[in-house]
Amino acid sequence: xPSAKLELRSIAxxxxxxxxAVDALTPVSFAIEEGSFVSVIGPSGCGKSxxxxxxxxxxxxxxxxxxxxxxxxxxxxxxxxYMLQKDLLLPWRTVLDNVVLGMEIKGVSRQRAHATALPYxxxxxxxxxxxxxxxxxxxxxxxxAALLRTLLLDTDVILLDEPFGALDAxxxxxxxxxxxxxxxxxxxxxxxxxxxxxxxxxxxxxxVVMSARPGRVVDRIxxxxxxxxxxxxxxxxxxxxxxxxxxxxLAPPVAECAA
Amino acid sequence: MRRFAGFRFPSVFLGHRAYRRLxxxxxxxxxxxxxxxxxxxxxxIGGWQAAASxxxxxxxxxxxxxxxxHTLTLFFLKGDAVTDIAYTFEATIIGFVVGTIAGSLLGLxxxxxxxxxxxxxxxxxxxxxxxxxxLAPLIILIFGIGxxxxxxxxxxxxxxxxxxxxxxxxxAVDPDSERLFYSLGASRFQVFRKLVIPAVMPWTISxxxxxxxxxxxxxxxxxxISSQHGLGREILYAGQTYDIALVWVAVLVLAAFSMIMYVxxxxxxxxxxxxxxx
Ligand SMILES: Nc1ncnc2c1ncn2[C@@H]1O[C@H](COP(=O)(O)OP(=O)(O)O)[C@@H](O)[C@H]1O
Ligand SMILES: [Mg+2]
Numbered sequence: 001x002p003s004a005k006l007e008l009r010s011i012a013x014x015x016x017x018x019x020x021a022v023d024a025l026t027p028v029s030f031a032i033e034e035g036s037f038v039s040v041i042g043p044s045g046c047g048k049s050x051x052x053x054x055x056x057x058x059x060x061x062x063x064x065x066x067x068x069x070x071x072x073x074x075x076x077x078x079x080x081x082y083m084l085q086k087d088l089l090l091p092w093r094t095v096l097d098n099v100v101l102g103m104e105i106k107g108v109s110r111q112r113a114h115a116t117a118l119p120y121x122x123x124x125x126x127x128x129x130x131x132x133x134x135x136x137x138x139x140x141x142x143x144x145a146a147l148l149r150t151l152l153l154d155t156d157v158i159l160l161d162e163p164f165g166a167l168d169a170x171x172x173x174x175x176x177x178x179x180x181x182x183x184x185x186x187x188x189x190x191x192x193x194x195x196x197x198x199x200x201x202x203x204x205x206x207x208v209v210m211s212a213r214p215g216r217v218v219d220r221i222x223x224x225x226x227x228x229x230x231x232x233x234x235x236x237x238x239x240x241x242x243x244x245x246x247x248x249x250l251a252p253p254v255a256e257c258a259a
Numbered sequence: 260m261r262r263f264a265g266f267r268f269p270s271v272f273l274g275h276r277a278y279r280r281l282x283x284x285x286x287x288x289x290x291x292x293x294x295x296x297x298x299x300x301x302x303x304i305g306g307w308q309a310a311a312s313x314x315x316x317x318x319x320x321x322x323x324x325x326x327x328x329h330t331l332t333l334f335f336l337k338g339d340a341v342t343d344i345a346y347t348f349e350a351t352i353i354g355f356v357v358g359t360i361a362g363s364l365l366g367l368x369x370x371x372x373x374x375x376x377x378x379x380x381x382x383x384x385x386x387x388x389x390x391x392x393x394l395a396p397l398i399i400l401i402f403g404i405g406x407x408x409x410x411x412x413x414x415x416x417x418x419x420x421x422x423x424x425x426x427x428x429x430x431a432v433d434p435d436s437e438r439l440f441y442s443l444g445a446s447r448f449q450v451f452r453k454l455v456i457p458a459v460m461p462w463t464i465s466x467x468x469x470x471x472x473x474x475x476x477x478x479x480x481x482x483x484i485s486s487q488h489g490l491g492r493e494i495l496y497a498g499q500t501y502d503i504a505l506v507w508v509a510v511l512v513l514a515a516f517s518m519i520m521y522v523x524x525x526x527x528x529x530x531x532x533x534x535x536x537x
Contacts, residue, residue: 053438056442057441057442058438058441058442077441077442077443077444077445078441078442078443078444078445079444080442081442082439082442084435084438084439084442086435088433088435088436088439090436090454090457092457101443101453102443102444104453105440105443105444105445105449105453106443106444153443153444
């Protein structure tokens with residue numbers, strides 16, 4: 001049995017402010033196998049981004065621990081690649097210089113970082129844009145650059161927080177293919193947040209469903225569809241069954257809402 | 260109904276004639292604009308000269324263009340023009356550079372500690388709200404009547420603007436970008452060097468043009484109060500001796516000098532902006 005790459009042990013988060021305490025996460029626990037693609041879905045405000053911040057070490061949890069490779073990684077930074085909701089490309093850097101930022105921070109010389117990054121840019125659809133500035137790029141291109149920046153940090157685990165949320169449907173579809181290609185090439189463990197159920201099923205090996213605030217895991221759904229998956233798999237019976245199960249959790253019956 | 264059958268709206272409310280056209284301004288060719296400007300200057304100088312000749316205005320207090328021209332040539336050929344300009348120039352530039360750099364560094368330093376920023380900030384605001392020129396006599400007493408006191412006044416005027424603007428830039432650094440850096444495993448120093456400084460640069464640069472004007476004001480006021488050289492001293496001295504033509508000459512030279520510096524700083528700003536963007 002493959003070992004767990006990333007394990008969350010009873011992660012809890014309470015935000016306290018003058019207005020009172022907000023329970024963002026009640027103990028959340030799950031483990032993710034090495035090399036798998038796991039999506040997290042849940043209503044807006046259920047604590048998905050908070051969970052990612054905790055895994056990335058940017059926020060201390062109120063309780064619990066993050067375990068990576070059987071080591072306590074709570075509160076350590078630079079250990080997982082994290083792509084935040086915005087692309088956050090630096091406007092004063094070229095695409096190439098943006099993409100090598102992670103390596104630069106790790107102390108790799110610019111020259112070596114450039115040499116490493118250039119083939120990737122060419123291979124993953126940014127060829128010819130290396131020396132352009134982010135403002136000259138389309139939304140899809142910017143997302144690609146941001147994702148490559150995350151990947152080139154060379155961490156085993158990658159967290160992606162709604163990376164395609166702001167893209168139009170067509171760009172989104174091509175970005176999904178692109179991401180799967182990257183995942184197949186790099187063999188990373190990916191945790192992916194999205195609010196699009198179709199996207200989650202299409203991409204993932206497993207889906208973690210979270211409840212509305214305070215966030216907790218209400219279901220874990222395996223997606224046993226063979227890869228590579230055709231685009232029209234969305235019409236397949238198994239696909240629809242998984243989708244119904246997801247939507248059941250996300251949209252409670254009307255009567256329950258009114259109560 | 261019938262009673263109103265005879266009533267009709269005035270035709271202007273009906274039909275297309277009621278609609279306005281988009282107002283369009285016809286722009287003149289640049290040479291016509293230039294010609295108009297030259298004409299304006301000539302008219303102003305001519306009118307002044309005429310009014311002084313016909314005693315419509317008192318030439319003793321107002322002086323007149325011909326006398327000013329005469330004094331101007333004297334000022335440059337026999338007078339202290341070069342010494343005065345160099346003196347004022349030096350005080351202004353040193354004050355500008357020191358004030359801007361010190362202010363920018365101070366503003367940037369606030370990024371390092373929120374506690375330190377919170378403690379120091381009220382004092383900066385307080386210093387900002389004091390009319391710095393009111394301190395000028397004190398500064399002269401402390402730093403003497405030489406160049407140092409002029410520089411000090413220029414620094415006092417420029418440093419606060421730079422500090423506050425740079426600090427505003429520091430506060431505007433996107434916290435998400437900061438988190439991105441930390442998620443990549445950056446140290447605080449790396450965040451400072453690779454994110455904060457480049458992000459704040461445009462703010463720092465944006466005050467250069469304001470600061471060059473302030474530095475010049477500071478230098479001139481310092482010379483007003485007590486000095487042996489400089490355009491400010493020339494103006495004060497000429498005024499006290501009722502040499503109105505010389506006052507005008509010094510003011511004109513000062514204006515020309517100030518415009519040249521303004522243009523130079525604008526060029527510098529463009530250059531720096533390019534440097535930051537690339
Ligand atoms: N720094 C904070 N202080 C107080 N409340 C916060 C803070 N960050 C997030 N929250 C709250 O925690 C909840 C979860 O937020 P978030 O993780 O951004 O949700 P999601 O990404 O699932 O939409 C939200 O209700 C939000 O208002
Ligand atoms: Mg979120």
